[in-house]
Amino acid sequence: MNRYLVTVLGLAAILVCSMAVLTSASVVERPTVRSACPEEYGRAGGFGAGGWVPVAADVDGVDEVLVPGEPVAAMICAYPGTNMRRMGGESLAGSRVLADGVRRMARDLAYLPAFDDEGGGCSLMGGPMTNYLIRFDYADGDSLWLGSAEEVNSCVSTTNGTVSTRSYVGRSITAAYRTGTWAIEPPEDPCRGAGERRGQNEELVPGEPVSLLVCRQGAVDSVHARYGSGEARTFAALLNSLDTWPTEYGCHGGSGDSFRLMFAYSEGPAASVHITEGCDPSVSSPRLQADVDDAVRTELARLAPPK
Numbered sequence: 001m002n003r004y005l006v007t008v009l010g011l012a013a014i015l016v017c018s019m020a021v022l023t024s025a026s027v028v029e030r031p032t033v034r035s036a037c038p039e040e041y042g043r044a045g046g047f048g049a050g051g052w053v054p055v056a057a058d059v060d061g062v063d064e065v066l067v068p069g070e071p072v073a074a075m076i077c078a079y080p081g082t083n084m085r086r087m088g089g090e091s092l093a094g095s096r097v098l099a100d101g102v103r104r105m106a107r108d109l110a111y112l113p114a115f116d117d118e119g120g121g122c123s124l125m126g127g128p129m130t131n132y133l134i135r136f137d138y139a140d141g142d143s144l145w146l147g148s149a150e151e152v153n154s155c156v157s158t159t160n161g162t163v164s165t166r167s168y169v170g171r172s173i174t175a176a177y178r179t180g181t182w183a184i185e186p187p188e189d190p191c192r193g194a195g196e197r198r199g200q201n202e203e204l205v206p207g208e209p210v211s212l213l214v215c216r217q218g219a220v221d222s223v224h225a226r227y228g229s230g231e232a233r234t235f236a237a238l239l240n241s242l243d244t245w246p247t248e249y250g251c252h253g254g255s256g257d258s259f260r261l262m263f264a265y266s267e268g269p270a271a272s273v274h275i276t277e278g279c280d281p282s283v284s285s286p287r288l289q290a291d292v293d294d295a296v297r298t299e300l301a302r303l304a305p306p307k
Contacts, residue, residue, distance in 0.1 A: 037077030037095045041131040041147075042088040049087055049129050049149035049156045056161025057144035063162050065110040065198070066146060071136035074098040074105060076177045079131040083151055090131050101182030106136060108172075108184055109146070111268025113198045113287070114163035127152030132173050150174045167196045167269065184269070191215035191222035191260055195272025201287040204244060205236035205271050209263035213270075214303045217258045225305040232263055235299055239273060242283060242290035251279035251289075259304060275300060 042052040061068030075097050079090035098105065134146040148158040150170030158165050171185040187193035190213055199206025212232035215224040239261075256277025263271045274284045275292060283290040 037075070037092050037133060037135075039092050041079035041090045041092075041133065049083060049151040050131060050147050051149075051157035051159055051164065052088070052131075053133065053145035053147045053159060053161040055145060057142070059138070059142050059144050062144065062160055064114070066112060066114050066158065066160050066163065066165065067106040067109045067136055067144060069106070069138060070103050071106050071144070072102065072139050073137040074102045074182075075135045075137075076173065077133040077135070078177055079133075081129050081131065082127070083129045083153070084126040087129060087131070096177050096180055098176060098182060099180040101176075102136075105176070105182035108182075108268055109158075109169070111198050111265075112158070112165045112167045112169070113196055113200060114160075114165050115201075116163060125153050130170075130174065132170075132177070134173070148173055165196075168194050189222060190262065191217065191224050193262070193270065195260070195262055195270050196286040197265070197269050197271040200271055200285050201246075204239040204242070204273050204283070204285045204288055204290065205263050207265060207271075209233060209236055209271070210266050211264045212303075213262040213264070214300075214305060215260040215262065216305050216307065217260055222260070223305045223307075225303060227303060231303060235261065235303065236263060238296050238299055239283070239290075242293060242296070244288040244290045247284060247287055247289045251276060251281055251284065253278045253280055257304075257307075259300060 038054055056062070059068055075095055077095045078093045080093050081087060081090040129149060129151040131149045132147070134148070136144045136146065138144075144160055146158065146160050148169065149156045150173060154168040154170065156166070156168055156170055158167070158169065169184075172183065175185050176182045197206060208229075209232040210229045212227045212235060213224050214227070215222045256279070258274070258276045261273045261275065263273070265271075272285065275296070276282055280291075281289045282292040283296070
């Protein structure tokens with residue numbers, strides 16, 4: 001065999017081996033869902049809306065956020081039912097593999113507050129309810145189940161089996177199940193949307209908001225004024241300078257004007273803060289309360305929309 005032929009065969013062998021390595025790597029990293037949906041959601045009468053997963057995940061960070069890391073695939077399993085009976089045990093109606101926005105979905109969910117034990121009361125409006133299981137798969141073979149629901153009262157527990165949240169994302173999960181694409185569904189009234197963000201147990205306004213919506217709340221409708229990052233961060237700093245304590249859910253008095261401040265971010269949910277004139281305490285977030293001071297009063301008067 002001449003030297004030229006040996007060289008050609010050697011290069012061909014190297015090329016084949018390289019292609020095999022590339023093909024193997026692409027198979028490992030390809031977004032695939034590795035498990036079918038359970039036939040039922042939990043056990044009959046054993047759960048409320050959401051709040052159940054088949055197994056708690058063993059993934060780094062699962063005790064801190066709902067969906068840690070960067071999953072490469074997600075599958076949504078739907079279990080429709082009603083809240084007019086004891087929930088749990090609903091039958092599987094269908095599943096959807098998310099075609100777009102898997103990592104965006106994981107990031108948005110990771111920004112929600114998550115705690116070991118999330119209790120809370122609910123209103124009692126009867127109506128339809130759909131429990132969901134979402135399976136996130138990772139490139140290294142790990143997986144994570146997330147249990148949540150859409151419910152007429154927005155009274156839902158979302159859990160990964162280790163930590164949970166009462167922050168509501170039911171409408172967004174339903175939209176993702178129907179379309180195969182994840183996006184946070186905006187509320188019809190921007191002043192009445194969900195407003196709880198991870199970190200609000202430590203600060204009234206965590207992180208660096210990029211905009212601010214100041215809502216003057218009324219019995220039916222709200223009027224609002226919108227501001228950019230400068231006003232948002234200035235007002236956030238004033239609020240974060242207040243002495244705070246864990247919320248006791250409510251205040252005494254409250255005959256004056258009521259405002260809801262919605263601090264928005266480049267990613268994840270908004271952080272909301274309520275200020276109610278004449279209320280004791282007058283400042284509250286989903287996790288903290290505080291007494292208003294003159295600096296906050298002055299800034300609120302400057303930014304508040306007219307009556």
